[in-house]
Amino acid sequence: MNILCGCGELARCRTSWTENNPARRFLGCPNFMDPTTNCNFFQWVDAPLPNRWYQARMYELHLNRRNGQEQLLEVNNRYSRVVFYNRMLIVLLLVLVLIKFL
Numbered sequence: 001m002n003i004l005c006g007c008g009e010l011a012r013c014r015t016s017w018t019e020n021n022p023a024r025r026f027l028g029c030p031n032f033m034d035p036t037t038n039c040n041f042f043q044w045v046d047a048p049l050p051n052r053w054y055q056a057r058m059y060e061l062h063l064n065r066r067n068g069q070e071q072l073l074e075v076n077n078r079y080s081r082v083v084f085y086n087r088m089l090i091v092l093l094l095v096l097v098l099i100k101f102l
Contacts (some may be wrong), residue, residue, distance in 0.1 A: 004042030007027035013045060022058035024048065 003011045011027040025045040032038040049055045 003027055003043070005039050007031055007037045007039040007041075009039075009040055011043070017059075017062050019059050020055065021048070022055055022062055024070075 005011045005028075007029060009030050012030050013025055014028055016022070016024045016026055023046075027041070027043045027045060029037070029039040029041040031039055032041075049058065
């Protein structure tokens, strides 16, 4: 699926996660954010979902997945802080023990 956009670049396949078009793939210009090219190439790859119910469910699944990823990141950050503080505590205890015996 090699399609050139208006500025001669290969169009990139992306996925829309808007509420109206969740999980719908489209082709777009890789320079769409560049105001100097002014290329507005856009083409849907997938047909729209059959009805609003499917759209709502797909969007809901996307939000749940994104929220789950954010929660996982938060837990990993918290775990990293705990590991760091535990290591600092061990170092502090070792220093105190060395000072006591020297």
